[in-house]
Amino acid sequence: MSQPMPIGTVSRLAGVKVATIRYYEGIGLLPVPARTGANRRGYDIEDVRRLKFIRHARDLGFDLNAIRQLLALAGLPEQPCDEADTIARTHLAAVGQKIVQLTALRAELEAMVERGTHGRIAECHVIEVIANLNE
Amino acid sequence: MSQPMPIGTVSRLAGVKVATIRYYEGIGLLPVPARTGANRRGYDIEDVRRLKFIRHARDLGFDLNAIRQLLALAGLPEQPCDEADTIARTHLAAVGQKIVQLTALRAELEAMVERGTHGRIAECHVIEVIANLNE
DNA sequence: CTTGCTCCTCTAGTGGCTAGAGGATGTAGC
DNA sequence: GCTACATCCTCTAGCCACTAGAGGAGCAAG
Structure with a gap:
């Protein structure tokens, strides 16, 4: 397995500020990561993917609540995608x-x-x- | 002189919620009014005018800082109106x-x-x- | 060994309000 | 006078999505 990444690296890779990553963790948008011996957060590629997803959705103007739902849906590939579509259409209408x-x-x-x-x-x-x- | 109005009346006349009026007083956007014997705020027509001005400016999307400046300018009728124009143009550009x-x-x-x-x-x-x- | 970067936690601030608790006062009808 | 009810008061906390800063620990390079 690959080494866990420190938060700064994830920040650079995902284009999300360090403080924001910690904030997302605090509100339960990002899973609580394992810690190294020195109490530092250790991330993997999956976390980077998730953060990129969040950032892209933010760029598209979705609020964190919508993103929470979209992330949940993204994790259920067998579900129908109506709900995701509805979220997007609702947002489009608001814009x-x-x-x-x-x-x-x-x-x-x-x-x-x-x-x-x-x-x-x-x-x-x-x-x-x-x-x-x-x- | 006319009787001082209670906050609820001003609220209705100006179309600004009671809580918002108190908030504006707190941040210094509205002058601190005199109080009646029973510690209630007493307003006059001038306060209603000021609140309407604020509301109209809010409706036009100006932030409270810009409104603060516009109010200050509105009180100086002899000044040139360049500054007010600049504020409006800046806002227009932002919109x-x-x-x-x-x-x-x-x-x-x-x-x-x-x-x-x-x-x-x-x-x-x-x-x-x-x-x-x-x- | 020191310099400087990154990491940690925690708190408070941003804008423009809004909501609610908990209490005092005013007004209208009986 | 009594009873409702509306309105007023203060104070605190919450909304959204972060951001900034204090104060301290650890780590890597020269």
Whole structure:
């Protein structure tokens, strides 16, 4: 068997910070690793794979709860993949919603900023708009 | 002079929750109000205006730090409004950035989800993509 | 043997609130 | 006056996903 890796190595290989790895262990997202004689955590390739999975899912915007479920599913190759699909679709819908919101927001901000930067605060369009927004 | 309003009334008028008003007071965003004999906060119209300003700015996505600056500027009508404009433009740029990011994300999620929901986890496209994302 | 890196644990902070405990006061109806 | 009930008070802790830092132990190279 291969030597266990120290946390710093796993961190580099998986692209996840040392502190974050310990955090994931604390919340039960990563299994508690064996310790060396000097009380250091020892990891193997499987841990690196799991951390990469987590990081990729984070990059895709999944929250840790969703990732917890996805990890559980990934460990059951015979199960149907409906559930994983549902998680992904739900997230996709949320991202779409967010884009819609932000796009509306951007339009409002653009309208607000459009008029030039000249003048005193007393006539400042930005301040005015915020002060008098409908309702 | 008008009677001071209790916090619940201000809350209703400004559309800001009671707990949030107290929170804003705690972080110095809202001036510490006078108290009635029974130790209750007493507010006036000016406080309602300020809270509405804060809420509108929050709705526009400004963070409390930016709002703190905008409030300070709003109180100086003779100052030039460049600074307020800059704050708004900076925020607008951030929103634009976020939209770009989320749009890219959405494309990735769409590609991931596109293939049907059929099959076992072992062939699940969603899990596969997350497990093997580049790098 | 010293320097400097990595590792350990533990605590507290980030932003912007929200929820709840536990108690005092005010108001309305009877 | 009494009884509900709403509203107010303070204080603490929780949310999410980390991050930062203190304070100390161990390990490898020169």
